[in-house]
Amino acid sequence: MTGSDAAAPVLSEVDSDTFTLEVTARRLVGCDIVVLELASPDGTALPPWQPGAHLEVNLPAVDGDVMLRQYSLCGDPLQADVYRIAVLALADGRGGSSYILDNVHPGTTVRVRGPRNHFPLEDAPSYAFVAGGIGITPILAMARATAAAGKPWKAVYLARDSQRLAFGDELMALGPDATMWTDEEHGRFDLAGFVDDLPAGTHLYACGPGPMLDALEALHSPDSTWQLHLERFAAITVDTSCDVPFEVVVKSSGTSLTVPPDCSILSVLRKHGIQMEYSCSEGVCGTCETDVLEGIPDHRDAVLSPEEQEANETMMVCVSRARTPRLVLDI
Ligand code: FES
Known part of the structure; x- marks a missing residue:
């Protein structure tokens, strides 16, 4: 996820599995990076994490909504009482980094979720x-x-x-x-x-x-x-000119929905009142990962490895589509 917020839009819903952290330190590193340390307000140990994990930070948006931003954890996983993230000040960012630069200081509290890890370090000889x-x-x-x-x-x-x-x-x-x-x-x-x-x-x-x-x-x-x-922290560019409609079946209810060429699976599901966790809407954060029970996805995300995409067991419903006329999703 790194510390760039170039690919993260506004979300109007906040999940309930968030918790509050307090900024305990802030420093500017280099010419454009702000490093923040976050701890539990009561000093308790934080959920453990492994290298590659990121933290999702909820920030207020100008219109009253919530901006969700993902930042890689760059501290020491053995330090159980503090998370460290780094935020890049982007001239063309979408508001997350500038909000942090202007408003987040030692003593500020923020709602966060995670850590999650879509970039885990696998066991290897070197x-x-x-x-x-x-x-x-x-x-x-x-x-x-x-x-x-x-x-x-x-x-x-x-x-x-x-x-x-x-x-x-x-x-x-x-x-x-x-x-x-x-x-x-x-x-x-x-x-x-x-x-x-x-x-x-x-x-x-x-x-x-x-x-x-x-x-x-x-x-x-x-x-x-x-x-x-x-x-990756930016969406993959895909030619959408040949996109065609396909059918998505919601396993739990048996509901069948048509996904038009100009809509994502995620937007169709949400339009029909099916609540899904999502954040970036650009295939880079992994929040909307959904199990595929039938059909073959057309993967367009930057999260799954080539092997994971080939396995076709899960997909990112915010960007990926279907190679088959019908997908059955474990929702
Ligand atoms: S919402 Fe981020 S990958 Fe789908």
Whole structure:
């Protein structure tokens, strides 16, 4: 999820499984990143989390609604009484980061939900990490856990300039296997060279701007001896010009609904009074993941891995559609 709020719209409903945290510290890192520490107001331990997890933060929107924003946890999972998130100040963001910059200070309370993890660190003999900009947030927690476990790893942290290497000191403190690289100082990083000598069985985790992740995807093939895991914070662009209607069946009631070409499954379900958990509506947060009982989805999300998409057991109903005339969903 990182700390970017570029792909998160407003939601008018707030789930009941949220809880309150208080901001205990705030600092500006680099030129455009605000790091927040959050703790329970009564000092109790927080729900545990694993590297790759994110926290969903509810923020007030101008029109009285609630903005839901997902931020990767970038602290230490062993520290049970505090969460740390980093928020990127985006000039073209949709309000979440600017709200935090202007209104969230030590003592402020916020409603949150989670942590949830759609980017888990799988067991592997060795690891490689590629972080671009604010994409360092999940990667930092992963690299820290890998280093602590004594597994072989290497990491590169890419940014336009050194002002944007917000957690460079923390990453470098993990050992000599971490590299910081700025376009300004060194020019474009050689991703092909980085993946070229990965030991067989390595799992590579990457988070950052779309072009960086696309480049890694292009370097990976079914014959690769390493596995690729990506976390995107922007929706995938899809050609929708050939979209056709299809039928969705709600398993619990047997209700059959038609999803027109210009509507999402999520919007059709909601229009018919079927309550679904959702947040980003762009296929990047994983909140609307739904089990598929029959039919083959046309996956358009940035959450499920290629293997998960191929399994067709779940789908993100906010963006994905159907390859078959009918889908039966476990709702
Ligand atoms: S609501 Fe975020 S993936 Fe569907």
